[in-house]
Amino acid sequence: MSAASRQQIAEAGTRSARSAQRREKLAQKDAETRERHIGQAAGVMKWLAILFVFFGLLEGVIARRAADRELAAIPAGAQDEDPLELADGSVMPVREFREQQELLVTLSYTVNFVLAAILFALHLWALRSPLPATITALSMYLVLLLLQILADPRALLSGLFLKLICLGFLLRGIQAALAERAARTAAERRAAREAAAA
């Protein structure tokens, strides 16, 4: 084999090695980009879950105090079956009123904690597939807002800033998930193209 042929073979080898290095770098960059987007999308749901736990505790404490105030207003010595006239003019037995107050306290804790648990489950799902998880979280949050408005239309304005922050967070999560999906599709296409070329 001549010296020129050997040089050509060596150059081809170098080119191939460089090309493989470039491909590896691209794949690494793709993986880093995807991980960053996944982290952003999944992080949104983790922070929302923490927020719901925090506000669940806060609401629970507020509901407990309100219930204690209502229960303290029951006349001393009132029996369970005694009728109790409420502020709105309706009448209900004392026992039923006590149960209702306890239920309100339990509900204010439970609803927020259940939502936090769902959001945490969605966070775990988002670590694998951020797009479906963020869309599910957004749908759930929108329904929650509607339920609050239907229960009490004034609820729309109370905590409006916080609601807007939550919505903004979720939309940012969806944006990150979309970017991750586009990066993944591009990487898959490149891999398929390389496989076809090979």
Add this chain to the structure above:
Amino acid sequence: MSENESSGASPRSPLAPSTCAHCAAPRRLGARFCATCGQPLPALADEAGGAAPRERAQLRREPPMAARHGEHLRGALALFAVLLGTIGLGGILASATESAHPALELAIALLDALLILTFCWNDREHLRPLLRASGFTWSTWWCAPLVGALMAGFFELYFGALQSLGLPILRMSDSYVEAGWPLWTAFALISLAPGIFEELAFRGVIQTRLAQVMRPGEALLVQAAMFSVLHLSPLIFVSHFAMGVGFGWLRLRTQSLYPGMVLHAAWNAFVLLEELR
């Protein structure tokens, strides 16, 4: 005309298709594989030696992938938001008039139907194969009774558990009976209309659009979650999620919306009959 010419799949074809032959997704310039379904694409005319400036110009005008994904997603979320809005409107009107008169339910159902049909018209290209009478093949006929039997068993257990816990279960027919409306109107509005329009909305528009941006299994789960939360009752979230999964799977398996429509309407009719018994 030969088969290759008619499909436009030949690499030597002067006019190679600008969309994927498998999923109809638009192709990008220079792409050898479909970005949506991963199927190989025929070479463009200029790649095969000829010139196809029209295709190249068309492909250059295509928006980037994330934007296309965003567009599909916006369509699905827009329909969900619109349905949420009509439910909210119904709820606000019902609380304002302090009654749930069937006339209000009829008005909301008509509004929903109109909006869903508008979305369906926009997505008619994707929905047409799901609404073709020939789309349902007898090789998959067993799916509908299977889903029906599984759902009946699950609901028996689930609602039995709810009743044993003393939790209230919403009755749908009461307002019709109280208002003195004939029973067929209750069947039309509670059984038939949701059977048709909810299937068109969730398994039709939403699942199809979501499947453009995520895997079919993921799209199935997300539309089921949307379907369940849209019923606004936490007690039935689980049962309606199962329903959404069942009907969505049926649509994937049979490539048709009709089995889901029939099963959905039949289930609602069964619940109504149980209430009236």
